[in-house]
Amino acid sequence: MSGVTLDNLPTYTAVKAAFETISELPFCSGTVPLDPTNAALFFRSGDGAGTYRVVNFLDTNEDQLSSLVNACQPATFGVDKKDVLDESYRKAVKMDSVDFAAQFSPVTSGVLKAVCEELLQRSADQEPVQIELYKLNVYGPGSFFKAHVDTPRSDKMFGSLVVVLPTVHAGGSLIFHHRGQEHTFDTAQAIFSQESPQVAFVAFYSDIEHGVSVVSSGYRITLTYNLYFSEQPSARTAFGIVPEQDPLLQMKQALSALIDDPQFLPQGGLIGFGLSHKSLGLSVSLKVFYSNQTIGQEATRYCLLDFFADLQCAMEIEGDVMDYFQDSCDGTIVYDAGDPSVEHAEGKPIVWIKPLCESNSFQQPFVAYGNEASIHFAWGDVCLVVRIGVEDEENSESE
Numbered sequence: 225m226s227g228v229t230l231d232n233l234p235t236y237t238a239v240k241a242a243f244e245t246i247s248e249l250p251f252c253s254g255t256v257p258l259d260p261t262n263a264a265l266f267f268r269s270g271d272g273a274g275t276y277r278v279v280n281f282l283d284t285n286e287d288q289l290s291s292l293v294n295a296c297q298p299a300t301f302g303v304d305k306k307d308v309l310d311e312s313y314r315k316a317v318k319m320d321s322v323d324f325a326a327q328f329s330p331v332t333s334g335v336l337k338a339v340c341e342e343l344l345q346r347s348a349d350q351e352p353v354q355i356e357l358y359k360l361n362v363y364g365p366g367s368f369f370k371a372h373v374d375t376p377r378s379d380k381m382f383g384s385l386v387v388v389l390p391t392v393h394a395g396g397s398l399i400f401h402h403r404g405q406e407h408t409f410d411t412a413q414a415i416f417s418q419e420s421p422q423v424a425f426v427a428f429y430s431d432i433e434h435g436v437s438v439v440s441s442g443y444r445i446t447l448t449y450n451l452y453f454s455e456q457p458s459a460r461t462a463f464g465i466v467p468e469q470d471p472l473l474q475m476k477q478a479l480s481a482l483i484d485d486p487q488f489l490p491q492g493g494l495i496g497f498g499l500s501h502k503s504l505g506l507s508v509s510l511k512v513f514y515s516n517q518t519i520g521q522e523a524t525r526y527c528l529l530d531f532f533a534d535l536q537c538a539m540e541i542e543g544d545v546m547d548y549f550q551d552s553c554d555g556t557i558v559y560d561a562g563d564p565s566v567e568h569a570e571g572k573p574i575v576w577i578k579p580l581c582e583s584n585s586f587q588q589p590f591v592a593y594g595n596e597a598s599i600h601f602a603w604g605d606v607c608l609v610v611r612i613g614v615e616d617e618e619n620s621e622s623e
């Protein structure tokens with residue numbers, strides 16, 4: 225960095241600040257009032273005669289609810305691309321979207337817009353999002369759904385939306401686990417938190433583990449939706465309309481200024497981005513960043529690879545596993561350009577614009593060769609890396 229440390233470079237500190245304005249909630253939730261125009265749900269009754277019945281969520285009664293339950297089937301869940309019925313894991317009944325129509329719409333009620341603003345930090349106009357009604361679920365007394373991660377329906381799917389309709393019940397909270405923390409959304413409390421009945425909604429990224437606690441009384445009725453990034457540009461993007469206070473736009477501008485700054489990585493180098501979520505339909509190729517960290521110690525060497533190295537198939541590895549990655553897997557040795565203590569380290573400089581995130585970390589065992597063979601580990605993170613500046617024979621391009 226020719227004497228200029230990263231923390232003294234205004235273009236770098238501006239990028240850091242721009243990234244910090246983008247919050248990273250694992251989920252977002254809220255309520256929206258129900259009124260006579262959006263309170264009915266029509267469903268194909270279970271009598272085999274193809275008749276339809278209706279539940280009015282402003283005025284439900286036992287008869288309506290029991291005919292809805294009778295028209296449902298036991299709810300399965302996905303394991304290894306198969307639908308499995310296991311009441312010790314999920315006890316509930318469900319109805320497929322072909323068998324019902326809800327007046328309530330996440331689009332016209334504004335729920336989708338609110339979810340995009342909170343979860344994606346952008347408006348649905350800027351980031352075209354598609355929503356697909358998936359299922360209706362009914363959790364009667366004793367029903368629950370243990371902790372799970374939803375099965376992504378495509379690589380464009382980024383999240384799920386659960387809408388809880390206002391029927392009296394107790395229990396049945398949605399419980400999320402993310403980065404070692406537990407978050408609870410008490411849907412039973414949310415739907416009757418105000419004077420008029422409310423629909424509660426909660427949206428979360430596809431890699432967030434969640435479950436439904438036991439319903440102790442009443443019926444908890446939910447509609448579930450899949451959320452996708454859309455291929456279609458929205459009308460707003462197509463017309464090139466850009467809002468003034470868009471945090472992503474500010475981040476983009478700060479990043480361009482950093483890359484154009486001649487004091488930033490003057491010999492060229494790499495900039496890296498840790499990834500907060502697992503499957504967000506990234507169409508760029510990702511890198512695996514390996515380190516030779518040992519328990520209780522900082523890593524000393526790092527290597528970037530285009531793929532997960534199959535260390536179990538490798539014969540015993542002698543010496544530093546980073547040398548193995550470099551020589552046998554065509555890896556690139558890198559050093560952290562933001563760490564002044566490694567000024568003269570080997571390899572290419574990398575600047576982490578967004579730190580690595582434990583949601584994409586993993587540990588890989590291998591057989592290390594010494595006096596006697598023993599098990600060692602390599603630690604890896606999946607990340608996005610961009611090469612910048614004219615470096616060696618290569619031009620700037622996305623790694």
Ligand SMILES: O=C(O)CCC(=O)C(=O)O
Nearest residue numbers: 361374386398436446448
């Ligand atoms: O009904 C709910 O509250 C959650 C349902 C759920 O997690 C699912 O269908 O995958």
Ligand SMILES: [Fe+2]
Nearest residue numbers: 372373374434
């Ligand atoms: Fe789920």
